[in-house]
Amino acid sequence: MLQILSEPIDVIMSSVGARHASPVSLCWHNRDYPVTQVGLHHTVRLGRVLHHIFSVTSHDLFFRLNLNTETLHWTLEEISDGLPN
């Protein structure tokens, strides 16, 4: 089941070296979800604004997180349990 969202979310990141950073935990609806795997990190440019998209899982849930590099706000764009709709 996939749900498309556009909700603000709190994300804790860790950086390793100067060129690598990834989410380690997120807080959504007052609940903490540790990031167990980062599937893919890619970027999208909407106009001049660069967005970093992290596709991550927390155990049996998938989250698509968007970091707007202009506002530094995180948005939760998708949540899924990996099952058919």
Added chain:
Amino acid sequence: MLLPSQFNTSPPDIMHIDLNSCFASVEQQANPLLRDKPVAVVHSNAPYGCILAASYEAKLWGVKTGMTLADGKALCPWLISREADPPKYREVHARLGNLLNQFSDRVISKSIDEYCLILPVGAGSSRPCDPFAISQSIKSRIQSEVGDYLRVSIGVSTNQNLAKLASGLHKPNGFDIIDSHNFMDVYQKITLQDFCGINIRNEARLHRVGIFTPLQFYEASIQTLTSAFGSILGRYWHTYLHGYEVGADLPAGKAGYHPPVKSFGQSYVLPHPMLYDEWRPILAKLVAKAARRLRAHGSHATAVHLALRYSDHNHWHTSHQLHTSLFTDFDLLAATLALNPPLTQPIKKLAITFFGLRRDNHQLSCLRDYQSDQKLTLALDSLNNRYGEYIVKYGSFLGSEGHVKDAIAFGK
């Protein structure tokens, strides 16, 4: 052109790399919960949405590219569908290209999921490096640096066509070489349609001259092949099948290399048959999209082509070569509509192409201030570049909302 009589005996040095089930694999890479499950990447998540790529698990159920999602779900009720996300695929494509650039200085992107490269010459030798060792290194670095779930099939041969054929012999994650030692074995095991470029119609052409197997295709004379294809394609195929490259070799250049552009086009399959009043705003959006690419390339167009496919599968198309060069959306849309498409029948597909590209600026006119029009158009492009696509749009787009989404074209 000197025609070969024997298979090319030089060591194979052209490598074709094909990312298996590209879009579906990238989705499975991004979302680990989708791995080892039947996944289809679709243009739209509606029952009529076209399947653009199926994962290997979905292919086992018979799901194929080009089916509708409803047909796919009929074959595999557990099919998980995901709408295409082109930026994700472009990023993986770019990362793969950057990685391949470290293996060869002659890399060319063949499509979103395919690269071709010339193997470097081994140290202290005039022969290419060991293709197997390089392929193993490429595969392991793709998994460690691009994505651990991504698999590539690699083919090596003496020309691009046979290298592509080799890459498709054992999917997924395969590696094959076609050279003078084994080409007969390979030709015995495949069908005519396994060759890239031989479709049902070309196969029928070959049947008409008595060619039914790849071995007969290989042994056919140049005269037979020329009469089969009725064009220079016969000579080309004779050369390919003997392991030689036709025309120019792979150009020197890194993975960012693109062959010269001759045209810019956009096409769109309508979600349901539409009459003129409904599809005209969509045409305006298609024209604007192609026009932006044209201007980003720094070109003007001097010719326009419009093709329509009707709901009864008939089609209409026409083109026109103009005396002036076109640059602005307004001029390009006006030139397209001046082709006078038939307006009465509902249509299912729209396609426009701008060609006859010129780099030079417009001839100054005493009747119209073209330079101001061009500056205004470039200013609008800048606004859209800076604040996002369609921040400023034309009134002619009204009614096209939700249509013409970002997509990756098949082929180059």
